[in-house]
Every structure is written in C-alpha cells, then in structure tokens.
Amino acid sequence: MTTSTNPSVLRTDSVLRTDSVLRTDYERAVANYWNTNRQDPVNLRLGELDGLYHHHYGIGDYDTALLDLPDETRDEAIIAELHRLETAQADLLLDHLGDVRPADRLLDAGSGRGGTSLMAHARFGCEVDGVTISEYQAEFANEQAAAHGVADSVRFHLRNMLDSGFATHSLRGIWTNETTMYVDLFELFAEFSRMLAYGGRYVCVTGCSNDVTGGRSKAVSRIDEHYTCNIHPRSRYFAAMAANGLVPINVIDLTPATIPYWELRAESSVATGIEDPFLTAYREGSFHYLLIAADRV
Ligand code: GPP
Numbered sequence: 001m002t003t004s005t006n007p008s009v010l011r012t013d014s015v016l017r018t019d020s021v022l023r024t025d026y027e028r029a030v031a032n033y034w035n036t037n038r039q040d041p042v043n044l045r046l047g048e049l050d051g052l053y054h055h056h057y058g059i060g061d062y063d064t065a066l067l068d069l070p071d072e073t074r075d076e077a078i079i080a081e082l083h084r085l086e087t088a089q090a091d092l093l094l095d096h097l098g099d100v101r102p103a104d105r106l107l108d109a110g111s112g113r114g115g116t117s118l119m120a121h122a123r124f125g126c127e128v129d130g131v132t133i134s135e136y137q138a139e140f141a142n143e144q145a146a147a148h149g150v151a152d153s154v155r156f157h158l159r160n161m162l163d164s165g166f167a168t169h170s171l172r173g174i175w176t177n178e179t180t181m182y183v184d185l186f187e188l189f190a191e192f193s194r195m196l197a198y199g200g201r202y203v204c205v206t207g208c209s210n211d212v213t214g215g216r217s218k219a220v221s222r223i224d225e226h227y228t229c230n231i232h233p234r235s236r237y238f239a240a241m242a243a244n245g246l247v248p249i250n251v252i253d254l255t256p257a258t259i260p261y262w263e264l265r266a267e268s269s270v271a272t273g274i275e276d277p278f279l280t281a282y283r284e285g286s287f288h289y290l291l292i293a294a295d296r297v
Pocket residue numbers: 040042043054055056057178179181206207223227229231272274
C-alpha cells in the first residue's frame with residue numbers, strides 16, 4: 001500500500017494522536033463534548049475559588065442559613081458551599097484508597113480538570129497520573145498542576161482509560177470519580193486489574209441504576225442524554241469486579257448524602273437543568289450514588 005492512499009497521512013500530528021486514543025465514534029462524541037464544553041460556570045466558578053477544578057458532585061449537608069442571605073451575597077455563598085461539598089466528596093474517595101506511601105503510584109482514570117489528582121498528591125505525596133480522552137481537559141489539568149507547583153509529580157495524559165499503557169502491576173491505587181458510565185465495565189476492570197499491584201486498591205464513585213426497580217427510568221435516561229453517557233445497573237459493577245479479581249471491601253450508598261447538594265445546586269445561578277432529573281431519580285429510588293472500594297487479589 002502506498003501512503004498516498006491512506007487519508008490519515010494528510011492529517012496533523014495532533015489528529016493522529018487523538019485517533020490512536022479514540023477508537024469508536026462514541027468515544028469521539030464523548031471527547032468532543034468535553035473538548036467543546038469550556039464555558040461551564042457550574043464547574044469553573046467553583047474551581048476558581050481555590051484552583052481545584054472538579055467534575056463530580058458533592059456530599060454532605062449544606063448550611064441552610066445561606067438560603068436566607070441577602071441577594072448581594074447569597075449566590076456567591078451558595079457557589080462556595082457547592083464547592084466545599086464537591087471537595088468533601090473527593091476527600092471521602094481518597095479516604096478509601098488505604099495506606100498510600102510517597103513511593104507509590106496512583107492513577108486517576110477519567111481525570112477531568114484534575115481536582116481529585118491534585119488533592120491525592122497533596123495528601124499522599126506520591127506521583128499521580130491522570131488520563132482523559134479530552135485534549136482540552138489534559139491541557140487544562142496540566143496547567144493547574146503547574147500552577148500548584150506539582151507538575152513534576154502530577155501529570156495528565158491524553159489516553160484512553162481502557163488502554164492507558166501503564167505497566168502491569170505498577171499501581172498502588174486507581175480511582176474513577178464518576179467516569180465509569182462512559183465505558184464497558186468488563187473491559188475497564190480487566191485493564192485496572194492488569195495495572196494494579198497485588199493488594200492494590202480500586203475506588204469507584206458512580207451513579208448507577210437500581211436493578212430492584214428494573215429497567216432504566218425516564219429520569220436516568222435524561223441524565224444519560226444530558227452527558228452522552230450510559231449509566232450501568234448496580235449489579236454490573238459487582239459482576240465486572242468479580243470477573244477481574246477485584247474484591248469489594250467497602251460499599252457505601254451515598255444517595256442520602258448527595259441529595260442536599262442537588263437541592264442547593266437547584267437554588268444557585270449555576271444550575272444547568274439536570275438538577276430535577278437527579279433529584280427525581282434519587283428520590284424515586286431508580287438511581288443510587290455509590291462508593292465501592294475493592295482490593296486486587
Ligand atoms: C461530571 O460532572 C458528570 C459526569 C461525568 C457524568 C454523569 C455522572 C453520573 C454520576 C451519572 P460535571 O461536574 O462535569 O457535571 P456538571 O457540569 O453538571 O457539574
């Protein structure tokens with residue numbers, strides 16, 4: 001075959017790099033969503049408060065006195081409170097990584113704008129790698145690591161978490177903070193199992209549909225549609241872990257702890273319209289917010 005018959009030779013290096021990371025049209029659509037969704041006050045206004053930019057939700061009770069503040073200060077105070085609740089969620093996730101030492105290595109699978117990775121490095125002092133299929137997110141997160149002065153220890157890569165290229169048994173811990181609804185869980189956990197050291201820990205925070213109430217509810221479908229994702233049923237997480245040597249040590253239903261976050265977010269100027277489907281899905285019981293911590297055996 002001559003190279004002139006291959007259209008890819010006409011493309012730029014960056015497109016070729018992206019093509020090797022994105023394997024399907026679906027993955028390209030997801031990357032496009034995160035590459036182009038750059039004006040998202042619900043994430044930027046919160047992150048700019050302290051340089052921890054999150055792409056996950058919050059847990060814990062909010063200060064109800066905020067709702068009675070005068071108009072001039074109310075919205076700003078609500079935004080700060082939402083950020084506090086999101087950071088509390090990431091802190092809880094990190095609590096479940098176990099005894100991580102400075103010489104260990106961690107992977108943030110689906111690292112977004114990097115907030116949880118920066119918190120992990122600040123807590124454990126170890127190297128952290130994040131992978132994302134969004135070039136924009138990888139670049140943004142690397143800029144944040146530099147701004148925090150930790151770019152030599154916290155690095156973000158344009159890579160697919162289904163094939164992230166880290167060495168076999170090289171990682172002490174891996175987490176996914178609300179990213180598993182974009183991938184096949186059996187494929188994902190096979191890759192995690194390969195990369196984790198024996199006795200290493202995987203921590204997953206996710207929203208999952210409820211097998212007990214049956215098929216996908218309308219509210220869950222609206223969430224999928226909003227984020228271009230495919231929320232998995234709860235059972236699939238445990239089946240895919242069991243099939244890949246990941247043995248749960250803790251399972252926490254965070255649903256009651258996340259409802260206040262959504263109630264407060266609905267009161268804020270940064271609400272996006274997805275608040276009602278989340279509140280409906282959680283309250284009707286068709287959807288759960290779960291933390292699962294599992295050991296690699
Ligand atoms: C990320 O949060 C949300 C997701 C990755 C998808 C769906 C998650 C579920 C638990 C179903 P975000 O911070 O980017 O969302 P938003 O912009 O709405 O705050």
